[in-house]
Amino acid sequence: MSTALPPNPDPVLNKVITPELVEQHGLLPEEYQTIIRILGREPNLTELGIFSVMWSEHCSYKNSRVLLKLFPNDKAEENPEVGRVLVKAGEENAGVIDIGGGWAVAFKIESHNHPSFVEPFEGAATGVGGIIRDIFTMGARPVLLTNSLRFGELESAEVRHLVRGVVSGIAHYGNCIGIPNIGGDINFDPCYEGNPLVNAQCLGILRHDQIKRGAASGTGNPVYYVGAPTGRDGLGGASFASRELTEESQADRPAVQKGDPFMEKLLLEACLEMMEIPDLVVGIQDMGAAGLTCSTCETASRGETGIEIDLDLVPQRETGMNSYEIMLSESQERMLVIVKKGREQEIEEVFEKWDLHAVQVGQVMDGDRMVVRHRGVVVADMPARSLTDEAPLYHREAVQPAYMKTTWNWQPDALADLDSEGVKSTLPKLLDHPTLGGKQWVWRQYDHMVMAGTVVAPGSDAGVVCVHVGDEKKYLAMANDGNGRYCCLDPYRGGVGAMAECVRNLACSGARALAMTDNLNFGNPNKPEVFYTFRESVRGLADACNAYDIPVTGGNVSLYNENQAGAIDPTPVVSVVGLIEESGHVTRQFCRDPGEKLVLIGGLPDELGASQYLKIIHGLKVGRAPKVDLEVEKTQNAFLLTEIRAGRVVAAHDLSEGGLLVALVEMLLDTGGLGMDIKVDPEPGRRLDATLFGESQGRILVSVEPVHEEAFLTAAEAGGVIAGTIGVVTDDGRFNLGLGSDNVAVHWTVEDLRETWEKSIEKRMERPGLVQT
Numbered sequence: 160m161s162t163a164l165p166p167n168p169d170p171v172l173n174k175v176i177t178p179e180l181v182e183q184h185g186l187l188p189e190e191y192q193t194i195i196r197i198l199g200r201e202p203n204l205t206e207l208g209i210f211s212v213m214w215s216e217h218c219s220y221k222n223s224r225v226l227l228k229l230f231p232n233d234k235a236e237e238n239p240e241v242g243r244v245l246v247k248a249g250e251e252n253a254g255v256i257d258i259g260g261g262w263a264v265a266f267k268i269e270s271h272n273h274p275s276f277v278e279p280f281e282g283a284a285t286g287v288g289g290i291i292r293d294i295f296t297m298g299a300r301p302v303l304l305t306n307s308l309r310f311g312e313l314e315s316a317e318v319r320h321l322v323r324g325v326v327s328g329i330a331h332y333g334n335c336i337g338i339p340n341i342g343g344d345i346n347f348d349p350c351y352e353g354n355p356l357v358n359a360q361c362l363g364i365l366r367h368d369q370i371k372r373g374a375a376s377g378t379g380n381p382v383y384y385v386g387a388p389t390g391r392d393g394l395g396g397a398s399f400a401s402r403e404l405t406e407e408s409q410a411d412r413p414a415v416q417k418g419d420p421f422m423e424k425l426l427l428e429a430c431l432e433m434m435e436i437p438d439l440v441v442g443i444q445d446m447g448a449a450g451l452t453c454s455t456c457e458t459a460s461r462g463e464t465g466i467e468i469d470l471d472l473v474p475q476r477e478t479g480m481n482s483y484e485i486m487l488s489e490s491q492e493r494m495l496v497i498v499k500k501g502r503e504q505e506i507e508e509v510f511e512k513w514d515l516h517a518v519q520v521g522q523v524m525d526g527d528r529m530v531v532r533h534r535g536v537v538v539a540d541m542p543a544r545s546l547t548d549e550a551p552l553y554h555r556e557a558v559q560p561a562y563m564k565t566t567w568n569w570q571p572d573a574l575a576d577l578d579s580e581g582v583k584s585t586l587p588k589l590l591d592h593p594t595l596g597g598k599q600w601v602w603r604q605y606d607h608m609v610m611a612g613t614v615v616a617p618g619s620d621a622g623v624v625c626v627h628v629g630d631e632k633k634y635l636a637m638a639n640d641g642n643g644r645y646c647c648l649d650p651y652r653g654g655v656g657a658m659a660e661c662v663r664n665l666a667c668s669g670a671r672a673l674a675m676t677d678n679l680n681f682g683n684p685n686k687p688e689v690f691y692t693f694r695e696s697v698r699g700l701a702d703a704c705n706a707y708d709i710p711v712t713g714g715n716v717s718l719y720n721e722n723q724a725g726a727i728d729p730t731p732v733v734s735v736v737g738l739i740e741e742s743g744h745v746t747r748q749f750c751r752d753p754g755e756k757l758v759l760i761g762g763l764p765d766e767l768g769a770s771q772y773l774k775i776i777h778g779l780k781v782g783r784a785p786k787v788d789l790e791v792e793k794t795q796n797a798f799l800l801t802e803i804r805a806g807r808v809v810a811a812h813d814l815s816e817g818g819l820l821v822a823l824v825e826m827l828l829d830t831g832g833l834g835m836d837i838k839v840d841p842e843p844g845r846r847l848d849a850t851l852f853g854e855s856q857g858r859i860l861v862s863v864e865p866v867h868e869e870a871f872l873t874a875a876e877a878g879g880v881i882a883g884t885i886g887v888v889t890d891d892g893r894f895n896l897g898l899g900s901d902n903v904a905v906h907w908t909v910e911d912l913r914e915t916w917e918k919s920i921e922k923r924m925e926r927p928g929l930v931q932t
Contacts, residue, residue, distance in 0.1 A: 161198060161199035161200040162200070163200055163201065163203075164203055164536075164537055164538065164539075164540060165536050165537065166536075167203060167204070167205065167481070167482060167533075167536065167538050168481075168482075168533060168534040168535075168536050168538075169481035169482070169483075171481065172203065172204045172205060172481055172482065172483055172538075173203075173204075174204050176191075176201055176202065176203075176204070176207055180204075180207070181207070184207055184208065184210075184211035185211055185215060186207075186210065186211055186214065190214060190551055193549075193551065194206075194207075194210050197541065197542065197545045197549065198541060202541075203538070203539070204483060205481075205482045205483045205486060205531070205538050205539050206539045206540075206541060208452075208483050208486065208487050209452050209456075209486055209487070209539060209541070209546065210541075210546065212448070212449040212452055212453070212487055213449060213452060213453065213456065213546040213547065213550065214546075214550045214551065215449075216684075216716065216718050216719070217448050217717075218448055218449055218453060218550075219547075219550035219551070220716055221550055221551050221552055221553055222553050222555055222684040222685075222690075222718060223679070223684070223693070223716040223718070224552055225552065225553075225554055226693065226694055226697045226698075227248075227249075227697070227716070229697055229698060229701040230248065230697075230700070230701050230704060230710075230711035231701070231704050231705055231708075231709075231710050231711060232244065232247045232248045232249075232710055232711060232712070233247065233710050234708055234709075234710055235705075235708050236708055240259065241257055241258055241259045241673065241738060242256060242257065242258075242673040242674065242710075242738075243256070243257040244256060244257075244674070244710050244712060245257055245263055245367065245370060246265070246297070246370060246712070247710075247712065248710075248711055248712050248713040248714070249713065251296075251297060251372060251373055252267070252292075252293040252294075252296045252297055252373060252444070252445055253265045253266060253267035253293045253294055253296075253297050253299075253712070253713060254266065254267065254674065254676065254711075254712020254713040255297060255299075255365070255370055255712070256673050256674045256710075256712060256736065257367070258364075258628075258633055258635075258673070258738055259633075259738075260628060260629065260631065260633075261366055261367050261368075261629075262364060262365070262366055262367070262628045262629070262633065263299075263364070263365055263366070263367055263370070264299070264362055264363065264364055264365075264635065264736060265294050265297040265298075265299040265362070265363050265364075265365060266294070266360065266361065266362035266363070266637075266674075266676055266712070266734070266736055267290060267293050267294065267360065267361065267676050267712070267713050267714065267715075268290070268307075268358055268359065268360035268639075268676045268677065268678045268714050268715060268732065268734045269286065269289060269290045269293065269358070269359060269360075269678065269714075269715045270286070270356065270357065270358050270359075270678050270680060270715050270717035271283060271285065271286025271289070271357045271358075271359065272354065272355065272356050272357055272358075272680065272717050272720055273354075273719075274286070274415040274416070275321070275324075275325050275328075275355055275357040276321065276353070276354060276355055277415050278324075278415040279320065279321050279323070279324025279325045279328060279355075280324040280325075280327055280328040280331070281328065281415050281416065281417055281418060282324075282325070282328065282357065282415055283324065283325040283326075283327075283328030283329045283332075283357050283359075284328035284329065284331055284332040284418045284420070285332075285393075285415075285416040285417070285418040285491055286328075286329075286357055286359045287304065287306075287328070287329055287332040287333055287359045287361075287418075288332055288336075288418045288420065288423050288491050288492065289359075289445070289447050289448075289491070290304075290359045290360065290361040291304075291336065291338065291361050291423065291427070292423070292426075292445040292447065292492075292494070293361070293445055293447070294361045294362065294363040295363060295427050295430055295431060296371065296373065296430070296443055296444065296445045296494065297363070297365065297370060297371055298365050298369040298370055298371040298431075298434050299363030299364055299365035299369070300363050300364055300365065300431060301338050301361050301362070301363040301427070302338070302339075302362060302363055302364055302610065302612065302624055302626055302635075303338065303339055303340075303341050303361070303362050303622065303624050303635070303637060304333050304338050304339065304340040304341070304359065304360065304361050305340065305341060305342055305343040305359075305360045305622060305637055305639050305734065306329055306340070306343040306357070306358060306359050306360065306639075307343050307344050307345075307356070307358040307360075307639045307641060307678065307732040307734070308325065308326075308343070308344075308345045308346070308355070308356065308357060308358070308601075309345075309346050309347075309348070309351045309355060309356035309643065309680075309727075309730060310322055310325075310345075310346075310347050310351050310355050311347065311348070311349055311350075311351050311352030311353070311355070312347055312348070312349055312352070312593075313347060313593055313920065313923040313924065314923070315352060317352075317353075318347075318352065318355075319923070319924060321355050322924065323924070325355065325357055326601050326604055327604065329357075329359070329605070330604040330605050330606075331420065332418060332420045332423075333420075333605060333606065334605065334606040334609070335420035335421060335424070336420040336421075336423055336424045336427070337424065337606075337609050337610065338361070338609065338610070339605075339606060339607045339608060339609050339610055339612070339613050339624065340602075340605035340606065340607055340617075341607050341613055341615070341616065341617060341622030341623070341624060341637065342602065342607075342616075342617035342618070342619075342621075342622040342637075342639075343360070343617075343639045344639045344640060344641070344732075345593075345594070345598055345601060346594050346642075346643065347592075347593045347594050348594070348643060348644070348728065348774075350643065350647070350724075350727050350728045351643075351722075351727055351728075352722055352724070353722030353723060353724075354720050354721060354722045354727055356680050356717075356720065356727070356730060356732075358639075358678040358680070358715075358717075358732050360637070360639065360676065360734045362635065362637060362736060364626050364628060364633075369434065369435075371434055371440060371442075371443050372442055372443075372461070373442050373443060373444040373454075373457060373458050373461055374441075374442045374458055374461035374462035374497075375441070375442050375458035375459045375461070375462040375464050375466050375497045375523045376441055376442065376462040376463075376464055376497070376523065377441055377464075377497070377499070377500070377523055378464065378523055378524060378525050379500050379522060379523060380441055380497050380498065380499060380500050380522065380523045381497070381498055381500060381503055381519045381521075381522050382455075382466060382468060382495065382496075382497055382519065382520055382521040382522055382523065383495070383496040383497070383498060383503075383506055383517055383518065383519055383520065384451075384472070384473055384474065384493065384494075384495060384516065384517075384518050384519075384520045385426070385429070385430070385493070385494050385495075385496055385506075385510055385515060385516060385517045385518075386422070386426045386446075386492045386493040386494050386515055386516060387419065387422050387426075387474075387476075387490060387491065387492040387493055387515075387516070388474035388475055388476040388490070388516060389450075389451070389473055389474065389475050389476065389477075389480070389485055389488050389490045389493070390417075390475070390476045390477050390488060390490045391477055391480065391484055391488060392415070392416050392417045392488070392489070392490055393415065393416035393417075393450070393488055393489025393490055393491070394484060394487050394488055394489070416489050416490065416491050417490075417491065418491045418492070419491065419492055422491075422492040422515075423491070423492045425513045425514065425515055426492050426494065426513075426515060428513060429509055429510050429512070429513035429515055430443070430494060430496075432509050432512075432513075433496070433505075433506055433509045433510075436505055436509075438499060439498055439499060439502055439505055439506065440496060440497070440498055441497040441498060441499060442458050442461075442462065442496070442497040443494060443495070443496045443497070444457060444458050444494065444495045444496075445493075445494055445495075446489075446490075446493040446494060446495060447489070448489065449487065449489070450486070450487060450488050450489045450490065450493070451468075451473070451485065451486050451488070451493075451495070452486045452487060452546075454494075454495035455468060455495065455521075455529055455531075455543075456529050456543045456546040456547060457547055458495060458497060459523075459527075459529055459543035460543045460544045460546070460547040460548060462497075462523070463527070464523050464524065464525070464526075464527070464543075465523070465524035465525060465526040465527055465528045465529065465530070465543065466521060466522075466523055466524060466528075466529050466530070466543065467521050467522060467524050467528075467529075467530040467531075467532070468520045468521030468530075468531055468532070469520055469521060469532045469533070470482055470485045470486070470520075470531060470532065470533040470538075471532075471533060471534060471535075472518055472519065472520040472521075473485055473518070473520055474516045474518055476490075481533070482531065482533040482538040482539070485533070486531065486539070497523060503519060527542050527543055527544060528540060528541065528542060528543065529541055529542070529543040529546070553684075555684050555685065555687070555690040556687040556690065557687055557690045557691040557693075557694050558687035558688055558691055559688070559691050560688040560691065560692070563648070563649070566648050566768075566780075566781050566782060566783070567648075567649070567782075567783050569768065569781040569782045571767050571782075571846060571848075571849070574777060574848075576846050576847050576848055577847045577848045577851070578847075579898060579903045579904075579905050581848075582820075582847065582851060582896070582898070582905050583905050583906075583907070585772070585776060585848075585851075585852065586820050586821070586824070586907065586912070587907070587911070587912065587915050588775060588776060589771065589772065589775055589776075589817050589820075589821055589852065590817075590821065590824065590912055590915045590916040590919065591915050591916075591919050592771065592775050592919060593919050593920045593923065594771060594816065595771060595775075595816060595817045595821055595916075595919070596915070596916050596917070596918075596919025596920060597618075597828070597916045597917040597918075597919060597920070598617070598618070598920065599618075599917060599920075599921070600920040600921045600924060601920065602616075602617040602618065605617070607622075610624075612624045612625045612626060612627075613625075614634060614742075614745055615636075615668065615745060615747055618829075619668065619747045619748045619749070620638065620663075620664040620665075620667040620668050620747075620748050620811070620812060620813060621636040621637060621638040621664050621665050621667070621668035621670065621737070622636065622637050622638075623635065623636045623637075623668060623670075623739065623745055624637075625742070632742070633738065634670075634738070634739035634740075634741075634742060634744075634745060635670075635736060635737070635738065635739075636665050636668045636669070636670035636736070636737040636738070636739055637734065637735070637736055637737075638661045638664040638665050638668070638734070638735055638737070639661070639732060639733070639734045640657050640658075640660045640661040640664065640732070640733055641657045641730055641731055641732035641733060642656060642657060642660075642730075642769075642784070642816070643727065643728030643729060643730040644728060644769050644771075644774070644780060644784075645657075645769050645784035645785070646692060646696050646728060646729040646730065646731065646784070647692070647728040647729060647780065648768065648769045648780065648781070648782060648783055648784050649769070649783045649784040650691070650692040650693075650694075650695035650696040650699065650729055651695040651696070651698055651699040652699060652783065652784040652785070652786060652787065653696060653699065653729070653731075653784045654695065654696040654697065654698065654699025654700040654701075654702075654703070654731055655699040655700070655702060655703045655787045655789070656699075656784060656785065656787050656856055657699075657700065657703075657731055657732070657733050658675070658699075658700055658703035658704060658707070658709075658733055658735075659703060659787045659789065659792050659856055659857070660813065660815055660856070661675070661733050661734070661735045662707055662709070662735060662792070662796060663792065663795075663796060663813045663857075663859065664813055665735060665737035666795075666796040666799050666800055666811075666859075667746060667748065667799070667811035667812055667813055667859060668737070668739070668745065668746055668747070668811075669739045669744040669745050669746040669800065669803045669804075670737025670738060670739045671737055671738055671739075671800065672707065672709055672735050672736075672737045673709070673735075673736050673737055673738055674709060674710050674711070674712050674735070674736055675704060675709050675710070675711050675712070675733055675734065675735045675736075676711070676712055676713055676714040676733075676734050677700065677711060677714040677715075677731060677732065677733045677734070678714055678715045678716075678717065678731070678732040678734075679693070679696070679697065679714070679715070679716045679717065679731050679732075680717045680720050680727065680729075680730040680731065680732065681693045681696075681716075681717070681718050681720060681726070681727075681729050681730070682718070682719065682720055682721045682725070682726025682727060682729075683718065683719050683721055683726065684718050684719075686726070689726050689729075692729035693718075693729065696729050696731045697731070700731060700733065702789075703787075703789060706789040706790075706793070707789070707793065709735065740804075741804075743806070744803050744804055746803050746808060746810065746811050747810060747829070748810055748811065748812035748825065748826055749810055749826055749827075749828070749829035749830060750809065750810050750826050750827060750829075750830065750833055750835075750862045750888045751809055751810065751830060751862075752809075752864075752888065753833065753888050753889055753890035754864070754865055754887065754888060755809055755810075755862045755863065755864060755865070755887065755888040756862070756863050756864075756865055756868045756884050756886075756887055756888075757823070757826075757835065757837070757860060757861070757862055757884065757885055757886040757887060757888065758860070758861045758862075758863060758868070758871060758872070758882050758883065758884050758885070759819075759858065759859075759860055759861075759882065759883060759884075759885045760795055760798075760799070760858065760859040760860075760861060760875070760880060760881065760882045761791070761795060761814075761855075761857045761858040761859060761881055761882075762858070762881045762883075763819070763839065763841060763842075763845070763850050764814065764818055764819055764849060764850055764851075764853035764854065764855035764858060765845055765846075765849055765850065765853060765855055766782075766785045766786070766849060766853045766854065766855045767782060767846065767848060767849040767852075767853050768781065768782020768783045768784065768785070769781075769782050769783065769784045769785065769854070770782075770816075770818065770852060770853055770854045771816045771817050771818075771852075771854070772817070772818065772848060772852035772853070785853075785854055785855050785856045786856065787856045787857065788856075788857060791857050792856070792857050794878065794879060794880060795857060795859060795880055797878075798874070798875060798878045798880045799811060799859060799861070801874070802861075802871060802874065806867075807863055807864075807867040807870060807871050808861055808862070808863060808871075809862040809863060809864060810826060810861070810862040811859060811860070811861050811862075812825060812826050812859070812860045813858065813859050813860075814854070814855070814858035814859070814860065815854060816854060817852065817854070818851060818852040818853050818854055819839070819850065819851050819852070819853075819858070820851050820852065820896070821852070822860055823835060823837060823860065823886075823894070824894060824909075824912050824916070826860060826862065827888075827894070827909055827913075828913055828916065828917075831892075831910075832890060832892050833888055833889065833890065833892070833909065834888070834889040834890065834891045834892050834893040834894055834895070834909050835886050835887070835888055835889060835894050835895065836886050836887050836889055836895045836897075837885055837886035837894075837895065837896050837897065838885060838886060838896075838897045838902070839851065839885065839896065839897070839898055839899075840898075840899055840900060841899070847898070861882075862888065868884065872884070892908065892909050892910060893906055893907070893908060893909065894906070894907040894908075894909050894912060
């Protein structure tokens with residue numbers, strides 16, 4: 160056995176490590192025995208804390224790494240014109256993809272689910288701050304944000320409190336730092352009651368030669384702490400994110416960080432300026448989850464070196480902090496930087512200019528040890544790689560939930576089909592639900608025009624920004640998707656469907672999909688039924704990525720998302736970046752002028768399972784998720800992009816939640832005064848509710864000018880794409896629907912539908928007599 164370290168300068172930390180203390184740190188008894196084997200002795204309390212955060216699911220992915228290997232991390236196509244992976248998943252803080260001309264994008268999505276339940280404003284705000292740091296750590300300048308949010312139903316006062324806090328936190332951080340938030344997706348379902356999902360995504364641009372790595376190399380090179388001072392906020396945040404939420408979780412408020420977007424703006428500019436100085440920066444790492452612990456051991460592990468730091472030199476905003484607190488604090492707006500020896504003055508001058516701390520706290524060492532000193536005493540000494548590469552890896556049991564056999568056999572025969580009056584009353588009810596209704600109450604709190612590059616604002620199939628790279632412009636599109644209901648009822652189809660819808664959304668915007676980042680939100684992986692949904696969802700995502708030849712460049716796994724009723728619906732969220740070649744190819748979902756012809760690609764829907772119609776109208780979560788034919792999807796997307804580039808498409812919009820009629824109405828909600836005349840004639844034996852409100856995949860609505868209608872349909876037929884005209888845009892402000900061969904008429908006023916849609920969230924958030932919280 161190795162010799163024990165000397166007593167810690169703080170007597171509070173000189174505790175005997177008991178089984179109870181090990182359990183409190185979220186470590187299993189066998190994991191603790193592995194730590195003893197690695198160290199050759201019992202760890203002290205500081206070391207136990209270090210291992211606990213680095214071996215938590217949030218940092219180590221010990222329950223998910225085996226599944227993440229299913230994802231493609233590079234393109235199968237050799238020498239692609241664009242889309243080559245420059246930094247792969249898991250290599251650094253974010254993946255990097257080539258976009259041509261020597262330029263690239265760095266992008267990633269991360270979760271802040273548990274902190275946002277305990278402290279909605281701070282939890283969401285620091286989630287945004289953390290993902291921004293991941294991007295500029297790579298050397299990229301952030302140019303856009305998106306987010307994917309999931310909440311319980313807005314009839315709950317607690318949910319309204321969470322929505323207010325989360326949305327205002329996201330808005331506060333993004334608006335203050337000055338990065339446009341161009342959208343995302345929001346869903347409301349009872350399964351998220353008590354465990355909201357807050358997934359934040361950021362994308363930045365950089366030249367190939369600006370890519371920075373997070374490795375500590377060069378013996379003797381100084382290690383700098385830059386940014387905000389360390390406090391006691393965020394203690395154990397990574398471990399907190401790796402266990403279930405309970406009624407006692409409010410006591411974990413210290414595990415929620417406090418953010419300062421103005422400090423981060425200074426840090427961003429200082430870091431980018433520092434990284435522009437040739438050969439100054441050897442390595443750089445964000446102090447995110449696990450704070451100084453993670454940044455120190457990860458840089459040493461990547462560099463295959465040792466590292467030594469002195470905590471007495473760490474800037475602190477609170478007095479009397481001990482080694483456990485300093486190492487595990489997740490105070491925000493901090494970075495660790497390794498610079499070339501002898502050039503210390505250069506980094507210090509940059510950060511002095513921006514009025515930020517830049518303090519040498521250690522140096523790169525020979526060997527493989529991470530050594531931590533405090534008040535002249537070694538308080539932690541361990542192999543750096545033991546914290547990163549030697550974390551445990553588990554193959555969990557997977558058992559298909561019993562309910563799936565029942566739901567897969569469900570048939571709608573017991574439900575009365577809709578007649579014309581039922582159709583008339585159903586459409587407004589769907590538009591009134593917050594999942595399908597307008598999201599203006601949320602998006603108008605975000606500054607989506609800052610930086611003056613937003614081309615397509617929130618509310619269309621994908622957000623689009625224009626970025627100036629050298630002497631040219633690039634148009635980047637971003638879409639987020641994920642359907643927990645689909646994955647609950649059929650996780651494999653749900654995974655495939657999430658990817659298919661996201662790529663389809665990009666095609667509707669005129670973009671070719673390049674790469675994907677994902678946020679995998681699931682329950683407790685130790686429950687076999689939960690792990691089954693996790694495994695099958697990942698398998699579906701991976702199969703779809705391989706079919707599209709879209710690499711996965713990284714992301715986040717968030718497990719233990721459970722409330723008192725059990726696990727949330729399995730919710731993999733995907734975020735895909737696409738490239739639009741020319742400004743004239745940027746396409747929105749909104750019709751522009753009367754006379755435009757409405758063409759449906761893919762045929763009429765014919766599946767009712769897992770739909771919002773079943774949930775909202777019948778209160779049912781049954782059936783299978785819609786099937787996806789990836790070859791058909793690829794053919795349709797390629798055809799649509801060709802027609803967009805040929806100038807024959809005015810607007811394009813995919814059918815998703817709510818089905819055909821909801822999608823048609825959504826195409827009218829940008830320009831006032833427009834209406835539609837639609838004719839739908841289902842095949843004999845087809846249910847009308849499935850046709851109008853079913854969510855069959857691979858369906859796209861396209862608006863074309865009359866002069867292009869024939870050429871569009873001819874090209875579709877030649878390309879093997881099912882397409883047919885179903886209506887025309889009018890100027891009478893009415894939505895007119897003719898049903899069947901008898902042309903039974905159903906009418907709505909577009910303004911009535913618009914008002915219902917626009918107020919779906921707002922009226923619930925501003926109820927008379929509601930105490931604002």
